[in-house]
Amino acid sequence: MDIKGYLKERAKEIDREIQKRLPKGIPEKLFEAMAYSVMAGGKRLRPLLVLESAKAVGMEDWDSIMDIAVATEFIHTYSLIHDDLPAMDDDDLRRGKPTCHKVYGEAIAILSGDGLQSYAFELISGIKGIEPEKLLKVINLLAHGTGIYGMVGGQAADILHEKENSFNDIQFIHTHKTAKFIQACCEIGAVLGNATQEERQALSNYGLYIGLAFQIQDDILDEIGDEKKLGKKTHKDREKNKLTYPQIYGLEKSRQMAQEYIERAVSQIKDLKDPEILTQLAKYIINREV
Amino acid sequence: MDIKGYLKERAKEIDREIQKRLPKGIPEKLFEAMAYSVMAGGKRLRPLLVLESAKAVGMEDWDSIMDIAVATEFIHTYSLIHDDLPAMDDDDLRRGKPTCHKVYGEAIAILSGDGLQSYAFELISGIKGIEPEKLLKVINLLAHGTGIYGMVGGQAADILHEKENSFNDIQFIHTHKTAKFIQACCEIGAVLGNATQEERQALSNYGLYIGLAFQIQDDILDEIGDEKKLGKKTHKDREKNKLTYPQIYGLEKSRQMAQEYIERAVSQIKDLKDPEILTQLAKYIINREV
Numbered sequence: 001m002d003i004k005g006y007l008k009e010r011a012k013e014i015d016r017e018i019q020k021r022l023p024k025g026i027p028e029k030l031f032e033a034m035a036y037s038v039m040a041g042g043k044r045l046r047p048l049l050v051l052e053s054a055k056a057v058g059m060e061d062w063d064s065i066m067d068i069a070v071a072t073e074f075i076h077t078y079s080l081i082h083d084d085l086p087a088m089d090d091d092d093l094r095r096g097k098p099t100c101h102k103v104y105g106e107a108i109a110i111l112s113g114d115g116l117q118s119y120a121f122e123l124i125s126g127i128k129g130i131e132p133e134k135l136l137k138v139i140n141l142l143a144h145g146t147g148i149y150g151m152v153g154g155q156a157a158d159i160l161h162e163k164e165n166s167f168n169d170i171q172f173i174h175t176h177k178t179a180k181f182i183q184a185c186c187e188i189g190a191v192l193g194n195a196t197q198e199e200r201q202a203l204s205n206y207g208l209y210i211g212l213a214f215q216i217q218d219d220i221l222d223e224i225g226d227e228k229k230l231g232k233k234t235h236k237d238r239e240k241n242k243l244t245y246p247q248i249y250g251l252e253k254s255r256q257m258a259q260e261y262i263e264r265a266v267s268q269i270k271d272l273k274d275p276e277i278l279t280q281l282a283k284y285i286i287n288r289e290v
Numbered sequence: 291m292d293i294k295g296y297l298k299e300r301a302k303e304i305d306r307e308i309q310k311r312l313p314k315g316i317p318e319k320l321f322e323a324m325a326y327s328v329m330a331g332g333k334r335l336r337p338l339l340v341l342e343s344a345k346a347v348g349m350e351d352w353d354s355i356m357d358i359a360v361a362t363e364f365i366h367t368y369s370l371i372h373d374d375l376p377a378m379d380d381d382d383l384r385r386g387k388p389t390c391h392k393v394y395g396e397a398i399a400i401l402s403g404d405g406l407q408s409y410a411f412e413l414i415s416g417i418k419g420i421e422p423e424k425l426l427k428v429i430n431l432l433a434h435g436t437g438i439y440g441m442v443g444g445q446a447a448d449i450l451h452e453k454e455n456s457f458n459d460i461q462f463i464h465t466h467k468t469a470k471f472i473q474a475c476c477e478i479g480a481v482l483g484n485a486t487q488e489e490r491q492a493l494s495n496y497g498l499y500i501g502l503a504f505q506i507q508d509d510i511l512d513e514i515g516d517e518k519k520l521g522k523k524t525h526k527d528r529e530k531n532k533l534t535y536p537q538i539y540g541l542e543k544s545r546q547m548a549q550e551y552i553e554r555a556v557s558q559i560k561d562l563k564d565p566e567i568l569t570q571l572a573k574y575i576i577n578r579e580v
Contacts, residue, residue: 108446111372132426140412152404152408
């Protein structure tokens, strides 16, 4: 199958679903800033993983869980807006467009991020037609994977390393900054798709491994990627003295490690009802140029 | 009754309960920064309103809802950390102590705020022993009252006014920036205390009115308050060209408006099972010096 084409189609579909769920309100500039960043494009990997994980365990109709998929992209966008701030990674470009604070100012960028986070939880907690126990589990997985024991903790570790060079466990940083959120998306899909305990564990492991491979590939693309295709500057990590896989292990060994994670991920899900897309998606993660 | 003494005792009790629930983990600096800001003191008004609202409709034992009360203080603290940032209100002092970014740097301050928000939702969504429907309602009220349709929206409106002088509806700013979160806390207490629809509406209205009075009193204290008692600089609003009640209506008229809101608040709850504390608390709000 043409996984690249498939992913492109799905991303377009998810874009439309996100567009429908963009909040509207006052003050307009705040809502405009949120929409600007959410609609700046992207692979929509996290919503896709929610949907495809649910499908892999047998869910046929995605309509009922689309709010949740979209909510994960709101959280992802909040993290990008805050990461790009001058006090954080200080980036002017994201996906080829000026970053949120460049267009709307720092204060509105901070608030847009804050607001996208709370709106994600508002959206999920307001869903009708899914059992409350399940929604609570989804909220818990999402808050955990993106919070102090996940993404926020990893980002803090990454920054503290930068400044003090004392916190040098790259595995901790990559696992927390990137992989735990991706893992949470796969587990959320499992919960929503009524996975058995084994299926859920398999998808959780799958998510962790592709998350790690994804971050290694990100590090590699920062070294050797095409700035035009990526829509952002490369060699940022090196300039900022960030810990990366290529820096520690070299390019070849990093590629090999990413490859191994993908193989482990794929082997985890081989017994699921419908593992085909997730298998192809895992392989695509380390072949992507964007 | 000595409401001032009562509130002091409750605040101490809530302090102990917050302390017990402070998250621990790695990287230590992140967790330290969160604890620093959460434990910097304060009136603990929001947790108190959750608890007292539940009590006012007949709940006798607070233990089961303490996680939720504490979670509201985590959210409140996140908002203070972000509000104090250089790009926002740029404050060096909060409750007489250096603000979070002054001690831990801007990046960790941003992440501490982000993390406190997600941890609040993680905490609530993980509670056992309260019906899932109720917990979802609590999460929804909290996310709504503190998000883009509440606190975050109000803060954005306040900042956009500052810069452009075009968004001049002070009622909108005060309602959203302050009152909606306080209102949410009262409604959350109502839901947890099994309030009837009428009781819940009464507590919701009560929360809105005391929230508005609270913000007017804040504006007044910024004009005439004692810097030492407040633990922060006064006259900030004027310097920053913020819209305040005293600035628009004068001190005397502002006091009168706050008084009227408190009277309305008190009349809302007079038929509740046990309105005494909430009644005294409302009156105290406009007599406080801190």
